[in-house]
Amino acid sequence: DVxxxxxxHMKKAQLTETTRGGVDHTSRDYPPHDHMVEIxxxxxxxxxTAKVLGIDLTHEYVAINADYRS
Known part of the structure; x- marks a missing residue:
């Protein structure tokens, strides 16, 4: 069944699990991912043609990464 x-395939490409409360934060430290989804x-x-890249810009993600200094 297609x-x-x-x-x-989509589950394999998913980097974090969505939960009722938002995102499963146990998967935050995932390694680089080689699965891609083409639609x-x-x-x-x-x-x-168009290429779309998805990113995580949730409030929590931005807050966590705002602490980094270069």
Whole structure:
């Protein structure tokens, strides 16, 4: 079943677990991740491509990283 395969692939690419309270902070120190998710959308409007990179800019993430000094 294609949907089940997609769900499994997305779970492998997920870096943190979402919980009812937000994010599972036990997975905060994850190593670099080599899984990527590619999603294709055909709107029937011609040929175009775009690349989207996701990042974590939640308040807690920014607060934690604001303490770093270079």
């Amino acid at each position: 949907e089940k395969e997609l769900v499994q 294709q959308v055909d709107l029937g409007l011609g040929n175009a």
